[in-house]
Amino acid sequence: MKKIEAIIKPFKLEEVKDGLSRMGVKGMTVTEVKGFGRQRGHKEVYRGAEYQVDFVPKVKIEVILDSKLVPQAIALIQEKARTGKIGDGKIFVIPVEEVVRIRTGETGKEAI
Amino acid sequence: MNTGDTAFVLVSSALVMLMTPGLALFYGGMARNKNVLGTLMQSFIMLGIITVEWVLWGYSMAFGPDHGGIIGGLNWFGLKGVGMEPSAVYGPTIPHMVFMVFQCMFAIITPALITGAFAERIKFSAFMLFSILWATLVYNPLAHWVWGVGGWLGKMGALDFAGGTVVHISSGISALAAAIIVGKRRGYGTVPFIPHNLPMTVTGAGLLWFGWFGFNAGSALASNGLAANAFVVTHVASATAALSWIILEWLHRGKPTTLGAASGAVAGLVAITPGSGFVGPVAALIIGALVSVICYGGIMLKSKLGYDDSLDVFGIHGLGGTWGALATGLFASKLINPNGANGLFFGNPGQLWTQFLAVAVTWIFAFVMTSIILKVVDVIVGLRVTDEDEERGLDISQHNETGYSVS
Numbered sequence: 270m271k272k273i274e275a276i277i278k279p280f281k282l283e284e285v286k287d288g289l290s291r292m293g294v295k296g297m298t299v300t301e302v303k304g305f306g307r308q309r310g311h312k313e314v315y316r317g318a319e320y321q322v323d324f325v326p327k328v329k330i331e332v333i334l335d336s337k338l339v340p341q342a343i344a345l346i347q348e349k350a351r352t353g354k355i356g357d358g359k360i361f362v363i364p365v366e367e368v369v370r371i372r373t374g375e376t377g378k379e380a381i
Numbered sequence: 382m383n384t385g386d387t388a389f390v391l392v393s394s395a396l397v398m399l400m401t402p403g404l405a406l407f408y409g410g411m412a413r414n415k416n417v418l419g420t421l422m423q424s425f426i427m428l429g430i431i432t433v434e435w436v437l438w439g440y441s442m443a444f445g446p447d448h449g450g451i452i453g454g455l456n457w458f459g460l461k462g463v464g465m466e467p468s469a470v471y472g473p474t475i476p477h478m479v480f481m482v483f484q485c486m487f488a489i490i491t492p493a494l495i496t497g498a499f500a501e502r503i504k505f506s507a508f509m510l511f512s513i514l515w516a517t518l519v520y521n522p523l524a525h526w527v528w529g530v531g532g533w534l535g536k537m538g539a540l541d542f543a544g545g546t547v548v549h550i551s552s553g554i555s556a557l558a559a560a561i562i563v564g565k566r567r568g569y570g571t572v573p574f575i576p577h578n579l580p581m582t583v584t585g586a587g588l589l590w591f592g593w594f595g596f597n598a599g600s601a602l603a604s605n606g607l608a609a610n611a612f613v614v615t616h617v618a619s620a621t622a623a624l625s626w627i628i629l630e631w632l633h634r635g636k637p638t639t640l641g642a643a644s645g646a647v648a649g650l651v652a653i654t655p656g657s658g659f660v661g662p663v664a665a666l667i668i669g670a671l672v673s674v675i676c677y678g679g680i681m682l683k684s685k686l687g688y689d690d691s692l693d694v695f696g697i698h699g700l701g702g703t704w705g706a707l708a709t710g711l712f713a714s715k716l717i718n719p720n721g722a723n724g725l726f727f728g729n730p731g732q733l734w735t736q737f738l739a740v741a742v743t744w745i746f747a748f749v750m751t752s753i754i755l756k757v758v759d760v761i762v763g764l765r766v767t768d769e770d771e772e773r774g775l776d777i778s779q780h781n782e783t784g785y786s787v788s
Contacts, residue, residue, distance in 0.1 A: 313575060314634045316644060316680050316693060320573035 270365040270378065271339050275330045276304065276358040277350040282328050284349040289332060292345060295381070298331040308356035327358060333365055333381050382467055383474035385604040390472065390479050393599025396592045397486035401428055401493050403588025407643070408497050410581030411692050415774025416501045417577060417784035423496035423508055430509065431489040434516050436460055439488055440481050442521035444471060447531030452522055470530045472602040483599060484524070491520055491548045495751075497692030498556035499563040499764075502771055505779040507764045514754045519555065519747055523547050527739070539739035540713055540721055540732070542611065543600035545655025545706040546743045553699025554744050555751035556690055562755045563764050565689035567771050574691070579639055586643035590619055593650045597657040610717055611657040614665035615650065621669030622649025629677050644697065648676045651701035656709035659721040664712035668705065675704050703740055710736030 277285060282299065289297065303324035310323040334342055343360055351357055370380040405424035412420040431439070438458055445453030457463055460481065468477040492512045499508075526534040527547050534546070541547060566574070576582060597615040601608035626645025627637035652672035653665055660668070680696040690696065710733035713724035723729040758764060765771070770778035777783060 313573075314630075314636065314638065315576060315640055317630060317634060317677060318680075318684060319634070320575060322573065322575070 270368060270381065271334055271336050272363045272365050273330075273332045273334060273339065273342055273346070274361040274363065275332075275346050275350065276302065276327050276360075277330065277346070278352065278357060279326060279328045281350040281352070282330070285330060285346055288345045288349045289330075289342065292338070292341060294332055294334065294338075294342070296332075300329045300331075302327050302329045306356070306359070325356065333368060335378055335381065382476065383603070386472075386474040386602070387476060387479055389604035389608065390475050390483050390599055390602055393595035394479070394483040394486055396595025397483070397490070397599065398428070398592075400486075400589050400592035400596065401425065401490045403585045403592055404490060404493055405585065406581050407585030407589060407647070408500060408582075408692050410578040410583075410585060411497075411576040411640075412500055413574065413774070414577040414785065415776055415783075417776060418782055419505075419775025419779055420496070420500050422505075422780065423500070423503075424493040426509075427489050427493040427496075427512065430512050431492065431516055432485060434513060435481075435485045435488050439516060439521055440484065442517070443488070443524035444481075444484065444529050447525070447529060450526070450531055450533035450536060453525050453529055474603055480602065483602075487544055487548060487596070488516060488520055488524070491544075491552050492516055494548070494552035494694055494698055495556045495559060497694040498559045498690045500691040501775065502566050502765055503563060504763060504766050505775075506762045507758050510762060511754060511758050514758070515555065515751065518754060519551060519750045520547070523551050523743065523746065526742075534739050534742065537738065538722060538732070538735050540659055540709050540736065541655045541706065541739070542658035542709075543597045543654045545651075545702050545709065546739050549651045549654060549698040549702030550706065550740060550743045551747045553695050553697070553702050554747040556694030557688070557699055558748045558751040559755060560688045560690040560695065562752060562759075565687075566691065567768060569689045576640065579643075583639055583643050586646050590646055590650060593619070593654075597654060601658060607658055607718060610661070614657050614660060614662055615653050617662050617665040618653035618669035618672075619646045619649040621666050622646060622652065622672050625670045626673040626677065629673055633677075644676070644693070645673050648672045648697050648701045651698055652705035652708065654702070655705045656712060659709055659713035659718050659724075661712075661714065661717055664708070668708045668712070671708075672701050672704050676701050703744075706736050706740045707733065710734075 303326055305323050310325055313320050313322050368380040369376050401424055405421040409417050409421040441455050441457035442453050445457045448454055463477050463481050465476045467473050472480040492515050524547050526532040527541050593615055594612055598608040598612040623642045623646040627641045630641045631637045649669040652668050676697050679700040680693050711725045713721055714727045715723050722732050725733045
């Protein structure tokens, strides 16, 4: 089992979610986050004073998957979240040791 | 007594009352998340502090029987003798109590205006003590000098229809003194101080604009043509200033902003206040158009001079009020108000000089007195919260509350 963490542009969330759902992913967790990479930030102006805002709003998607599905999911997220401009985000893949469904006590792949 | 006048001034009093919560929102939105309640509170609780002060000794000091043009006596302490009959000298067609409560609302919002200068760092106890002392030692005498029968600035012929000197210059200059004495916020110049909720600020500006009709038109103390003139020029100046402010920043920084529109609207309201009963609509257009240039320029200068007037009270009320008082000396016309005077453009250059003197006196008096009061408060309770409390924010450290929670 793996966890895919994808940091993407917020307005791409719907497309990515729909794509993953069609692929058979049954759940995901989404968080509004802020961060920066090569895109850096933007400037904001309040009463004529300029501020450099380094942290850009992004969305983080977390999905747990059977390892076999990972390459397909990565390809899909990459396809759906890509604009080709700087700041499209990143995808991380992390091993997952155990999953437990709290209601039933199922574990492992059954609990995903 | 006139029922129309009484109804109008009662409603105007309620409108002016609403300006203080409006100001709380205007300021609260500009503060950071962790200081939203602390900032709202410093305006809102003024309704409590000053009302009590006003009933006990404030009204009597400001409007009571004159002593040497300097101060009113305490004959009306606890509103003794301030009843349902009209006063002999203030608002002859409305109950004396109505005049008193209308003035009470002005006394409330004035110290609340100052709080934007020391937002996000003053101790609540110090703020309370400062507000009571400032109301007693700065506002009451000044209100007497300008509006009290026998007050020396009023006798000199200075025109101030609704509070340019008494309310806006006094609070704006006191704000400058407070920003200097209280000192900068931690992280000033390195951490970005970004407004946390501009929708709140724009809502507040809207309430201020609405309430200001009571402030200026109500100052006619009668439901008449002069009130109508004040109402119209108030609206015109605010509208023009909102527009000129966003055009200015569009040219200067590339984008028109909502904070700019809100700031401009308030600056326009400030600038028209002293002249609202003496100038006409065309003058209001000019006063509104130019106030943005003056205030925007002043705010630009702030970063060069290095004081931390957090929410630009000096920039908007100090400078906008000064422009308004001087502009009254330019554009005032006896055609608008036969009880007023003509200004420079109506053949009376002397009026501009009188206005200048009133402005200078207010600047000096407010700056010196506020500085002394703050030094005294600092000795008694200490002005600033601790560094750690400032980092945690005033909401938690001063009030044991938070404005927003996750769930």
